[in-house]
Amino acid sequence: MKRIFKIISKAISPHLLAVTTVLITGNMMAQNTNPLNSKMDAIAKPQSTPNWIEFREEAKINPLTIFNDYQQAFELTANDNMSIVKTEKDDIEFTHYRYQQFYKNLKVMYGEFIVHQLPNGFVNSANGRLITGINSAITPALNKEQALSLALQFMNAKKYLWQNADMENELKRQEKNVDATYFPEGELVLAPANYEATFMASDYKLAWSFKIYTDDNEVMAKTVYVDAVSGQIIHHTDIAMNCSTGSGTSAFNGAVSFSTELSGASFRSHNDCQATDIYVYNCGGGGASTTYYTDADNAWTGASAIQAQWGALSTYNYFIGVHSRASWNGTSGDMIVYNNAFAGQNNACWGCTGNQTIFYAGNTSSATDDWNTNDIMGHEFTHGVTQASANLVYNKESGALNESFSDIFGEMVESWSEGTCDYLVGADRGAIRSLSNPNLYGHPDTYLGTNWVSTVGCTPSGANDQCGVHTNSGVQNRYFHIVSEGGTGTTDFGVPYNVTGISRFTARGISYRALTFYLTSSSQYIDARKASLQAAWDLYGQCSNEIIQVGNAWHAVGVESQSAQFSKNFCGNYPASGTFMQSISLTTAANGCATTITPSATAVYFTARDNVILYPGFIAQSGSNFTAYLEPCSSTMWRTGSDVTMSDAERGITSNTLAIQNQTEKETDGIAIVPNPFNSNFDLSINLQNGERTKVVLYNTLGVKVREFMDKDLLEGVNKLSFDCRDIATGVYMLEINVGETKTVKRIVKN
Ligand SMILES: [Zn+2]
Numbered sequence: 001m002k003r004i005f006k007i008i009s010k011a012i013s014p015h016l017l018a019v020t021t022v023l024i025t026g027n028m029m030a031q032n033t034n035p036l037n038s039k040m041d042a043i044a045k046p047q048s049t050p051n052w053i054e055f056r057e058e059a060k061i062n063p064l065t066i067f068n069d070y071q072q073a074f075e076l077t078a079n080d081n082m083s084i085v086k087t088e089k090d091d092i093e094f095t096h097y098r099y100q101q102f103y104k105n106l107k108v109m110y111g112e113f114i115v116h117q118l119p120n121g122f123v124n125s126a127n128g129r130l131i132t133g134i135n136s137a138i139t140p141a142l143n144k145e146q147a148l149s150l151a152l153q154f155m156n157a158k159k160y161l162w163q164n165a166d167m168e169n170e171l172k173r174q175e176k177n178v179d180a181t182y183f184p185e186g187e188l189v190l191a192p193a194n195y196e197a198t199f200m201a202s203d204y205k206l207a208w209s210f211k212i213y214t215d216d217n218e219v220m221a222k223t224v225y226v227d228a229v230s231g232q233i234i235h236h237t238d239i240a241m242n243c244s245t246g247s248g249t250s251a252f253n254g255a256v257s258f259s260t261e262l263s264g265a266s267f268r269s270h271n272d273c274q275a276t277d278i279y280v281y282n283c284g285g286g287g288a289s290t291t292y293y294t295d296a297d298n299a300w301t302g303a304s305a306i307q308a309q310w311g312a313l314s315t316y317n318y319f320i321g322v323h324s325r326a327s328w329n330g331t332s333g334d335m336i337v338y339n340n341a342f343a344g345q346n347n348a349c350w351g352c353t354g355n356q357t358i359f360y361a362g363n364t365s366s367a368t369d370d371w372n373t374n375d376i377m378g379h380e381f382t383h384g385v386t387q388a389s390a391n392l393v394y395n396k397e398s399g400a401l402n403e404s405f406s407d408i409f410g411e412m413v414e415s416w417s418e419g420t421c422d423y424l425v426g427a428d429r430g431a432i433r434s435l436s437n438p439n440l441y442g443h444p445d446t447y448l449g450t451n452w453v454s455t456v457g458c459t460p461s462g463a464n465d466q467c468g469v470h471t472n473s474g475v476q477n478r479y480f481h482i483v484s485e486g487g488t489g490t491t492d493f494g495v496p497y498n499v500t501g502i503s504r505f506t507a508r509g510i511s512y513r514a515l516t517f518y519l520t521s522s523s524q525y526i527d528a529r530k531a532s533l534q535a536a537w538d539l540y541g542q543c544s545n546e547i548i549q550v551g552n553a554w555h556a557v558g559v560e561s562q563s564a565q566f567s568k569n570f571c572g573n574y575p576a577s578g579t580f581m582q583s584i585s586l587t588t589a590a591n592g593c594a595t596t597i598t599p600s601a602t603a604v605y606f607t608a609r610d611n612v613i614l615y616p617g618f619i620a621q622s623g624s625n626f627t628a629y630l631e632p633c634s635s636t637m638w639r640t641g642s643d644v645t646m647s648d649a650e651r652g653i654t655s656n657t658l659a660i661q662n663q664t665e666k667e668t669d670g671i672a673i674v675p676n677p678f679n680s681n682f683d684l685s686i687n688l689q690n691g692e693r694t695k696v697v698l699y700n701t702l703g704v705k706v707r708e709f710m711d712k713d714l715l716e717g718v719n720k721l722s723f724d725c726r727d728i729a730t731g732v733y734m735l736e737i738n739v740g741e742t743k744t745v746k747r748i749v750k751n
Contacts, residue, residue: 039073046605046627047580052127052530057704061123063097063115075132079104082113088517091324093119094538096517101130104138106206109191109225109235110199110393112520125534127527128520133201134190140206140228144186147208147226151184154224154233157216161353164215170290171354174334182354184210191225193234195459195467197396197524205234213239213354220462221352238394238466239351253374253418253428256310260298268292269309276316276327278335280308285343285361288353293339303367308339308359311377314417318378318409319385322416323512328355328384335381339372348376350383357381362429373428378413379406390519395460397524400472405515407433407473408480412508421504423481435481438474445478447525447558449492475557476528483507483553497556502549510535510550529554541732571595574604574626581606587628590617599623670718671737677749684721684737691715692740696723699734706733714739725750 036044043059055061067074067082076082086098094116101111113128140147152160161167161182172180191207192199207225214221225235259273269292271278282305283289293305300306312335319325326332336356347360348371357380362369383406386392392402407425415421423435434440444451452475453468460466486501510532518531532550540546570581571593581587587608589595597604597620606612606628620626670687686694695711709723730750737744 037073037075039070043070043073046603051129051527052125054125055123057122059123061115061126063095063117063123066115066123066126067099067113074130076130079134080130080132081105090513090517092538094517099128103131103134103136103190106138107187107189108134108204109189109209110520110522112522114518114520116517127518127530127534129199129522131190131199131201131204134204135201136190136204136206138188138206140188140208142208142226142228142231144208147228147231148184148186148210150226150231151208151210151212151224151233154226154236155212155214155219155222157212157214157219159215161213161215166290167215167288167353174336174355182213184212186210188228189225191235193227195235195395196457197398197455197522199522205229207234211239237460238462253307253310256306258306258309258313260295260309263292263294266294266296267298268294269305271309271313274316274320275332276335278309278312278316278337280305280312280337280339283338283341283358283361285340285365287341288338288356288358304340304361304370304372307367307370308337308372308377310417311372311374311413312337312381314374315378315381315413318413318416319381322412322508323516325385325516328381329388330385333384337372337377340370347371348380350380351387355384355387357384369429371426371429373414373426374417375410375414375428376426377410379410379425382406382409385409386515389516390523391521392519392523393521394469395466396455396458396469397472398522399460399466399469401476401519401523401525401528403469403473404476404480405511407435407477408508408511411435412504415504433470433474433477435477436485438478441474443471443474443477444492445474445557446492447475449558475525475559479553479557479559480504480507480511482556483510483549486549487556489556491556491558493558495555495558497552499552499556500545500549502546506546509539510546513539525559529559569593570606573598586611586613588613588615590619591615593617595619597621597624597626600625603627605629671744671746673735673746673748676746677751678725679751680726681722681724682748684723684735686714686719686721686737686739688714688716688719688739694719694740695738696721697736697738698728699736700731 036048036050040048040050040053043055043061045054045056048054062069064084067076071077081102082099083102084097085100087095088098089095097115097117099113099115101108101113108131110129111131113126113130115123115126117123142150168181171182172178174180187209189207189209190204191209192203193205194203196203206228208228209223209225211223212221221239222236223239224233226232227234259271260267261270261272263270269280269282271280280293281289282291282293284291293302293309295301316327316335319327327335333355338353338356338358340361341358343361343365344363345360346362349358350356352358357377359370359372359376359380362371383402386402386405392398392405394402410425411421411423424431425433425435432441433443438445439451442451446452451471453465453471455467455472458464458467465471482499482501484501484504484507486499488496488498490496513535514528514531518534519527523531532554533547536544536547536550568581568586569588569591571590573596574581581589581604587606589606591613595618599621602625604624604626606614606626612628614628670685672685674683674685676682684696692714693712694714696709698706698709700706706728710721728750733748733750735746735748737746
């Protein structure tokens with residue numbers, strides 16, 4: 001049979017990938033530090049950015065009408081329309097509304113936003129990317145047929161899959177639709193005319209988009225965007241996602257069992273024993289084929305056929321068993337495996353023929369060098385999971401993340417089926433990548449560090465591995481290893497790190513949630529960090545060890561840096577403009593130096609996890625505006641030496657805000673909580689110089705009042721109070737103690 005897949009082993013061989021080592025120092029993170037507009041400022045907490053918004057409690061967002069209700073806050077116009085493409089409730093009862101942006105009813109590529117709703121209905125956050133300020137005509141100068149003809153000229157394949165009758169029939173069967181075809185449908189969209197991850201409206205052009213599957217092993221399947229006015233090919237992205245190559249031999253998995261289908265007098269390699277059908281086809285050393293493996297008595301011979309059937313089943317079992325996900329698309333879509341393809345060649349692929357996988361036969365006819373180990377099987381189907389969720393576009397940083405999630409969940413499939421985890425990709429037949437030490441294979445373990453393939457000014461192509469997707473994946477791979485297993489050391493830039501492992505079982509749940517509920521097609525490394533922090537927050541709580549270690553692990557791979565400053569005293573003159581003064585545990589102002597807040601309409605914020613203290617010497621001038629609040633998550637990390645302007649605080653609780661205007665205040669001394677954390681009750685002691693009216697109120701971390709413990713007069717001296725909390729749920733709370741006019745907020749934890 002004709003080979004229909006491009007062999008890209010040359011383009012992605014390790015020696016080629018190792019040559020492009022670029023070191024960049026200085027301010028490395030492409031952080032979005034754009035200020036919020038005033039309409040957004042009114043509904044978003046101050047640490048929000050346009051791409052990662054945390055809503056104020058009082059905003060009362062309706063997730064179904066948010067983009068109409070707050071059109072100006074999102075800087076959308078009457079020409080823009082946000083349409084829900086998916087609504088999902090997750091396993092902890094959050095609801096995620098995934099929106100696609102349309103401009104004059106045309107899809108805006110990469111314009112996606114996800115709105116997140118807590119189980120109690122509160123919409124706490126939203127993230128993604130909008131392409132604002134598009135001003136484009138939408139009448140094409142070229143019709144669809146003209147544009148397709150230009151796209152096919154660009155592809156220049158010898159033959160296309162819609163010209164292959166066998167594959168056309170197979171697609172109709174898989175999709176249970178007699179009209180299904182590989183012939184490119186064509187859609188008028190707005191697409192960027194470059195590959196820089198800037199996503200500016202000025203980059204966008206009216207374009208025809210076509211998904212083109214080829215029946216030519218020299219040309220990979222692509223989505224091609226044709227400028228609908230000029231006819232130029234302005235953008236193209238690979239649909240197919242390949243594994244990269246290696247060599248070597250090793251053992252496989254011994255005796256395994258799997259399900260087959262009795263057909264006539266023999267059994268064949270179709271597993272229809274669960275909602276998801278698994279088909280394993282024998283390519284016989286050639287291209288995609290619809291020939292089953294068969295066996296007369298169901299006691300199978302043929303190590304490669306057995307491996308492929310067991311690997312696909314293991315992948316299915318992992319995703320349904322661990323993540324409650326039915327198949328790659330979450331809705332029991334067929335799992336198609338083309339096994340033993342292309343004798344003599346080394347690779348594997350998701351997407352080369354649509355929503356299917358293909359595994360190459362390797363250099364020899366032996367089964368032990370086939371590219372169908374459990375982790376490679378898991379890797380390829382994870383590309384399907386990614387396609388059906390975040391849909392990370394396959395180039396540059398988003399493509400590297402796409403590859404990394406496949407490596408991570410490939411390893412988790414192996415761990416699930418074999419009981420151990422080697423953090424090596426394809427080790428059963430010869431490892432090609434390492435999650436624990438990416439440098440061993442010429443891949444980076446630090447963002448922008450050694451072996452990083454520069455994506456700046458890079459135009460993605462097969463020859464440059466779509467700007468290094470199989471190389472730069474090393475950064476998140478290393479993140480996953482270190483957050484799972486822990487470790488200490490220094491990054492390529494000499495920054496020390498220290499991570500306590502939370503186990504791969506915990507880490508995989510966080511990564512899965514980040515991938516499927518937070519990331520969008522254009523997500524970058526900084527978004528991957530934020531998404532995993534958000535996922536850890538959802539699953540384990542805001543001051544949990546898990547979220548802290550996730551922050552530490554990203555720090556360990558150079559994605560957002562960390563100051564070790566748990567306490568910080570801020571001195572100087574602050575004219576405001578949304579400035580954050582923040583440290584992890586304790587923020588003080590004017591302890592031995594002057595801190596002055598000068599008048600401005602925009603607030604200055606003092607935040608910390610445990611205490612914000614304003615000492616004498618702190619002056620807020622008349623007309624100035626500042627807010628101090630407890631920001632009870634210590635995962636907030638930032639670059640040493642830039643601790644005046646914060647870009648990425650995790651979350652604040654404005655309901656517990658200590659809004660202090662034009663006055664100085666000292667922390668109320670003499671308040672103690674014992675024990676803290678507590679189990680069933682705690683004692684509060686308050687030492688008063690004069691008798692005062694005292695009110696004690698408990699808030700949860702979303703600022704919702706949980707209980708008012710007391711409101712009564714206390715006497716001079718030490719007052720000992722005991723509060724029964726047996727019927728309060730475990731978790732982190734804020735205890736607000738109001739003594740006369742003085743408010744103190746303490747963080748307490750019920751275990
Ligand atoms: Zn891959």
